[in-house]
Amino acid sequence: xxxxxxxxxxxxxxxxxxxxxxxxxxxxxxxxxxxxxxxxxxxxxxxxxxxxxxxxxxxxxxxxxxxxxxxxxxxxxxxxxxxxxxxxxxxxxxxxxxxxxxxxxxxxxxxxxxxxxxxxxxxxxxxxxxxxxxxxxxxxxxxxxxxxxxxxxxxxxxxxxxxxxxxxxxxxxxxx
DNA sequence: CCCTGATTCGC
DNA sequence: GCGAATCAGG
Numbered sequence: 484x485x486x487x488x489x490x491x492x493x494x495x496x497x498x499x500x501x502x503x504x505x506x507x508x509x510x511x512x513x514x515x516x517x518x519x520x521x522x523x524x525x526x527x528x529x530x531x532x533x534x535x536x537x538x539x540x541x542x543x544x545x546x547x548x549x550x551x552x553x554x555x556x557x558x559x560x561x562x563x564x565x566x567x568x569x570x571x572x573x574x575x576x577x578x579x580x581x582x583x584x585x586x587x588x589x590x591x592x593x594x595x596x597x598x599x600x601x602x603x604x605x606x607x608x609x610x611x612x613x614x615x616x617x618x619x620x621x622x623x624x625x626x627x628x629x630x631x632x633x634x635x636x637x638x639x640x641x642x643x644x645x646x647x648x649x650x651x652x653x654x655x656x657x658x659x
Numbered sequence: 660c661c662c663t664g665a666t667t668c669g670c
Numbered sequence: 671g672c673g674a675a676t677c678a679g680g
Contacts, residue, residue, distance in 0.1 A: 485672090486671085486672085503662085503663065503664085504663080504664065505662080505663085514673090515673070515674080516663090516664090517673055517674060517675080518672075518673050518674090519673095520663095520664060520665070520666095520673090521666095521671090521672065521673050521674090522671090522672080522673085523664090524664095524665075524666085525671065525672080529664080529665080530664085530665095
């Protein structure tokens, strides 16, 4: 696959949004993060503004060369939810430790729309129920419509916020 | 060890 | 131009 206009555009967009090269690579598909970084530099949009933690590395190997390039300016703080971190909403005590999308007790809501939300598609109104192994390519979020004030859709909220008394007794845990 | 981005250089 | 390899760091 090559860098057609669409892909370059998406690259620019995502990069400017503060996503990491690997995240962008995953999103684009069929490219490695190296490819993304290389392209980013070629496009001249490196260093999304940032302090200057890395002054300038001449690289240990090979003959040294003058480095005309510069890339340091104050960086604007990345969006709150980046890096494969975060996303665990702090619920008082609901999810315990195993948020298991349990198909066990089939929810009446059969139409749990799984829109395959990636991290960047999450908004205030999208269900943040994690699906898959965090950190892997297939990992995504439910993406259904969340209820006001709640990070999950109705179906997943029911699983996450189980009534105290119910929580006590058995619930078979089943991961997706 | 996981991850970042940066740089070089053979292709 | 492309991107793997490599580097420097968190």
